[in-house]
Amino acid sequence: FESNGGSVVPDQTVQYGELAAVPDVPTKAGHTFTGWYTEPEWSTPFDLNTTSIVQDTTLYAKWAPNTYKVTFHTLGGSAVSDAAVEYGRKLSAPASPSRSGYTFAGWYADPELKTLFNFAQTEITADLTLYAKWSVSSTPPSGGNDGNSSGGGSGNQNNNGSSSTPSPPNTTPHSSTNGHLTLAAGQAGQLSLGNDILVSIPAGAMNQELKVTIEQIADPSASLTHQVQLLSPVYELLKNAPQNFTVPVTISLTFDPSKLQSNQRAELFYFDEQDKVWLSAGEPTVEGKHIRVDVNHFTKFAVLAVDPPKEPADISFHDVEGHWAKEVIQQAALQGIVKGYSDGTFKPDASITRAEFTVMLMNTLHTEYTEATLSFTDRSKIGDWAQSAVAHAVHAGFIQGDNNGAFRPNEAITRAEMAVMIANAMQLKADSGTGSSFVDDEQIPSWAKTAVAGLQKSGLLNGKGLNTFAPRDNTTRAEAVKLLLSMPK
Structure with a gap:
């Protein structure tokens, strides 16, 4: 039973001509189970109450999103x-x-x-x-001041000097062009640094005195990767209060449209200091070379170039039509995880090499890893197309050499070796000494037992029929793709 991301449904052993027992309905967050099907494309429903089992069978769960x-x-x-x-x-x-x-x-x-x-x-x-x-709503009068005074008086005085009813809070925007601004509690203001950044703070944005600064980062390299294309300087906005604004603040930046390629667009991003990534600041308004977005917090901001969504490629491998893994192979190709051969084939039932699987694994993870220097004794046998992926995997601790210090890139990867690599990538292992429930568990090498048990417990790893794992069998290209696509993103 392939639950396709749902809860695990145990395999069954059924005698020829008998009915399989109807299992408990699986569950999947945010989805409703709609039945079991005989193929991954969900074309033919399978009735467990009437259809006899006459061969090894895989049933696929179909789900409808809630x-x-x-x-x-x-x-x-x-x-x-x-x-x-x-x-x-x-x-x-x-x-x-x-x-x-x-x-x-x-x-x-x-x-x-x-x-x-x-x-x-x-x-x-x-x-x-x-x-x-x-x-x-308030319509501020024209003019303004330097933005660093509290604004407003202490109240109206009558003729005998006594204090009358206090005047309402001053919502007239205060402004500053030097990157520093102090506002009284609830006061509106505008802050700029040169002509390329403007911050507009509405009335009521902060219920205490607010001190705001803008600083242009002279060397932004620490927050950039090779994937980030700057269209503006990086600015850091700071304030004295740790809480978010209670009313959104508008940030306007000027960017260089000439740096955009014909298929790119500009978007305002902020830097997540915890995860060290750039995130979209929200749906922008773009007018010429100016872009603005409403935000509720301060950090580093910059305008970045954004590539358009990739159009689905025309995947037409000659040898996957009718294959049980056709859908997952096409999905993996669309996601850039796998490629076919120059003759237009994918060879789904061919054994996958250790180098090929490493490339697929790193493509699946979509994570920036540091490269390690390859010290394998057979590193010259690693193709140029796999060098970077192998170097990343080594540094991340996903792979290591054999007892002789070799990687053996062109040898087929066994099912046990594949399980260890995926478990390492997911940091998923069972407790030491824990075994799987496969009937051939004793044949699983000791160095792979916890990985196989952990993957089976997670629901990612199924047997090959009759509840066997076959640890020494070579992994096929189709099997590898199916398992990689099952990894949580």
């Missing part, structure tokens, strides 16, 4: 229709509501209006209610 309701509470604004979103998909931002005397300040995930909802990054996994936040 649909969740997103409700928009506009809190006094114009109505916004509910949305229906499939599990794991992102929600498209609706048109902003309107409210007389107020300015819409974003959608929040809690009625206290503390957590700004990120449409660009949040996947929907349950019913959701979003709440509109509003700020009182």
Whole structure:
């Protein structure tokens, strides 16, 4: 039973001509089970109650993603229709509501209006209610000051010197062009550094005195990888308060459109200091060489070039039609995990070499690893097409040489060796001394036992029929692809 990402359904041994026992319905987060099918493409349903077993059989679970309701509470604004979103998909931002005397300040995930909802990054996994936040509209008078005064007076004085009712908070924007700005609690302001960055802070964005600075990073190399293409300088925005803004702040940057290739677009990104990656700051507004986005926090920001989504390639290997692994092979090819041969074939039933599997594994992980210097005694036999992947895998600790210090790149990888590499990549192993439930567990080499047991327990590793693992069998290219695509992303 191949549950396709669902809970594990144990294999069964059935005598010829008998019915298989109907197993418990598997479960999968965010999906509804819709039946067992005889092929991965889910063309032919299999009725366990009426169909006899006359050969080794693999059944494939089919799933339908659940649909969740997103409700928009506009809190006094114009109505916004509910949305229906499939599990794991992102929600498209609706048109902003309107409210007389107020300015819409974003959608929040809690009625206290503390957590700004990120449409660009949040996947929907349950019913959701979003709440509109509003700020009182104010039309600031022309002019301004240096932005570093608190603004407003201490209250109106009557003729006898006594204090009358205090004046309301000053919402007139204060401005500064030197990269430093101090605002009183709740005060609006604008801050720039030169002509290429402007930060607009609305009234009510912070309920305490706010000190803001902009600094251009002279050497941004520490936050860049070879995949990042800068279209602007990197700016670091800092403030004295650790909490996020209660009303979104608008950041506007100038970028160089001449650096864009014809199929690229500009997008504003922020740097995640914890994971050391650049993340989209949200849906931008682009006007010529200017781009702006509303954010609720400060960090490093820059404009980056974004490549368009890759169009699905025309995958037409000559020798996979009718093969049980056709769908997973095509999916892996579309994701750039595998390639066919120059003659248009994939050779799904051919044994996969240790070098080929290493390349596929590293392509699957999509992670930047540091390369190690290859010290294998047979390193000259590693093809140029595999050198980088092998070097990355060595440094990550996924592979090592044999007792003679050789890698044996052109030898077929056994099922035991494959299990160890994947378990190393996933950091997944059973406790020491734990065995698998395969009937040939005693044939699994000691160095592979915990890896095989861990993968079987996770539901990623199935036997080859009659609950055998066949650890010394060579792994086929189709088997390798199926297992790699089953790895959690």
